[in-house]
Amino acid sequence: MAPAFHKAQHVEVFLQQLVNGITLGGVYALVALGYTMVYGIIQLINFAHGEIFAAGGYMGVILISWMVAQGYPPFVCLGVALVLAMGYCALLAMAVEKLVYKPLRSSSRLSVLLSALGMSIFLQNGLMLTQGVYDRAYPGEMVQGGFEIGGAVVSYMQVVIVGITVALLVGLNALVFKTRVGKAMRATAQDKTMSALVGINASRIISLTFAIGAALACAAGIMVGMYYGSVRYDMGFVLGVKAFSAAVLGGIGNITGAMLGGLIIGMIEVFAAGYISSEYKDVFAFIILIGVLYFMPTGIMGENVDDTRV
């Protein structure tokens, strides 16, 4: 009796970690997409992307808290907040791009990188100044409870998160691979000069890329906030680096790669935290980043950058 019980516990733990990993992986995938699309199109590591994620989280808290206080049902709150916050973050990212990245498009890579770093610090501290240094909590009435599958507890929150993530990823896939705009995006990512020559407005496409990436990160921010119950001004930094690791793992510039990379990094982090050590869990993502860049810089699915510009 006893050995069978232990074995079932192992399976339970494993399944639980699997569920957690999928949830976290989806979040990483959403943020990684923003990094990968921007890098694919203008070869810039958008350090400010993590802060957009945090800004989205805050926007979500604010909108949802206000709407829940007004008495709207949770799902309506979530839906409206998602749409509004995603629009806001998209505009924010486009503003940052127009103001800071666009004038530096012909400068050296170092200049743009430093300006991105500067914007990241600027936005993070802006959040801290306007929102305070303490966590801001989500209202408790948000989706509670869960159910069990084979001994692993799957909360409704996780179902909602995975559902929204899958919907967004499918939507993005459809946008990039099945529409004309998506084709323009892929063309600009492949060769900016030539696509401009065939009549694609590169600036507009770049702005659109930033906007879409930011919207996805915003959704991720809202969901992470709901999952952990609160948001902080600096939650964007570490998650940003991990999401970039995911993007690199999957192959920078490669959209499917980013999705896959996010899932893998999420899984590895959850399993490593569960089975090896939870204090060093951030370290695993960094180690993967360094390992991938050292041994396999093009990532799992191959990179997809505009290599016509030296």
Added chain:
Amino acid sequence: MLWLYVLLWPLLGIKPEGLEFAASTAIWAKVAVVSAILLALWQLKGRGVFDFASRPAQALSQALGKATGRVATWIWLVLVFAGAVVFPLVTERYAHDVAISVLVYICLGLGLNVVVGMAGLLDLGYIAFYGVGAYTYALLSVHFGLSFWLCLPIAGAFSACAGCIIGYPTLRMRGDYLAIVTLGFGEIVRIVLNNWMSLTHGPNGILGIKPPGAYWWQDGHIEHIWLGSLEQFYYVILGLAVCTIVAVHRLNHSRIGRAFEAVREDQTAAELMGVNTLGIKLLAYSLGAIFGGLAGAFFAARMRFVSPESFTFIESAMVLAMVVLGGMGSIPGVILGALALIALPEIFRGFELYRMFVFGGVMAMMMLFRPKGLWPAKRMGVRSEERD
């Protein structure tokens, strides 16, 4: 351009606490006003409104330049050095504290300058070397009771090893990836310091580090005293900073310095001309790390306590901001940058919270308007078309 501002500011400002706008709008209103004034000044300057003042100002600065140019550089250096030596005698405790901070950051900035400015390797995890140096001295002092002066080279050696370890995987990477990998390394070092309880006591830090000792005249005969006062610390760090400045300057004007510049400008061409690019890059990391380690050991000795909180990414970003603001690769520029970023906020103490916020904005704006920094570096090599 103006409509862009209109787009940005309301958006960044709409972050209310539960849909009240009070506190956040106040902050963004201040920022908006300041930037509107700056933008207005910029536009006016473009339209030549200030010409009546700028032309005599230019003539004045040219005349000053000629006058100061006649005096040899070394006289200026002696004057500055004399000023630095006399400084503690004419100011009070608070100024000593600020001056010690400035000098520590000058050492750090010069070390990062070797990596970023001279060799062109964007290192975002530089603070890891600072931490390695600090913890090396802390552990050696607490466990073995070794003296500060003995531990200084040991801390430098450990930092150099850390530099090699951190630099090695990045040797073949592109510039962007280099930045994020070094950032990752910096974070790894911080997390390890924070969690390795048995060695570093984790977040509790290490207490009871001995300050530097010296032999000095005391009551008529030479005996061993512990250097405890701020003035004594100031002279120690002044000596360290002067050594760093001299070392970096000599490095700049040496064969290695020229190799750094070659690797920075065009790695492939340098490799073709026979420069051992990979070895030079490793050397850059190690040498830069040594200065960081020395500064770290001093930091541990001065604070008598180290904890992982002093070695976060924000510190790294601040040192980078100093180097970028002052001018990458330029020694007086980095000194100016350190002064600007440490001393100026002390004057504006009331705006303490806004410090990093302004730094971020300034770093981004610097890239737009003056990417070469406040005091740009002079090239070491001479281009063939410039020579004749």
